[in-house]
Amino acid sequence: MDNDTGPLPLPLPPLVSRSPDDAANRPLPWRARLRAGLLKYLSVLLMAVVAVATGWLVRQTPVIEPDAGVAAPTAEPDYEMRGFSIQHYTAAGPAQGVIEGDVVRHFPVTDQLVIDGVRVQWTDPGGQAIRASAARAVAEGDGSLVRLEGGARVVRDPAPGETSPFEFISDVLVFDTRNGQVRSDRPVRLRQGDNIFDAASIIYDHPQRVVTLGGGVQGRILPTELSRSLP
Secondary structure (H helix, E strand, O other): OOOOOOOOOOOOOOOOOOOHHHHHOOOOOHHHHHHHHHHHHHHHHHHHHHHHHHHHHHHHOOOOOOOOOOOOOOOOOOEEEEEEEEEEEOOOOOEEEEEEEEEEEEEOOOOEEEEEEEEEEEEOOOOOEEEEEEEEEEEEOOOOEEEEEEEEEEEEOOOOOOOOOEEEEEEEEEEEOOOOEEEEOOOEEEEEOOEEEEEOEEEEEOOOOEEEEEOOOEEEOOOHHHHHHOO
């Protein structure tokens, strides 16, 4: 029998299969664990940084103080004058409207003038004037509208062919110096010589010489001869 002098085979260890669970439970390298931890807390760190930065900006933002040069609105007058006059001129030059008063106070909140002892004169292009007076008046800052209060009285010079001035009296009369119109929604009395009219309201257009009376008009008109004979 022949002897086989070749190498004998070595026994191999048994093959052991690893399940997926074993691979998942295997610990990660330290670098991978560090990166995962940083990613986990990155959002928290970012929120903290934003909060700190916001608080710093709030502390560093300057507080805007109100402009000391601009006065706050007030109900008190900002100036008072005695013996004043406001004049409105036409393109031709002469003053068309004049507002005068004993004392005037300007209120900046409403831009209005409060006038004691007021006197107003307005002259139409033909040179005929009307004059108004009252114990008190409230006027727009530019003098365009004047509200006469307390014994308000308006007098128009006699027109050609008339012998007496035309006047009307009321507790309140509004004088528009832009167009020479006077109006009132209060009881008013008109007088020209011995002729008298009472009405609940009035609109007087001076340039047109038109008077519009409203509300229960009552009047007394005397013949010219009788009027002249009365004292």
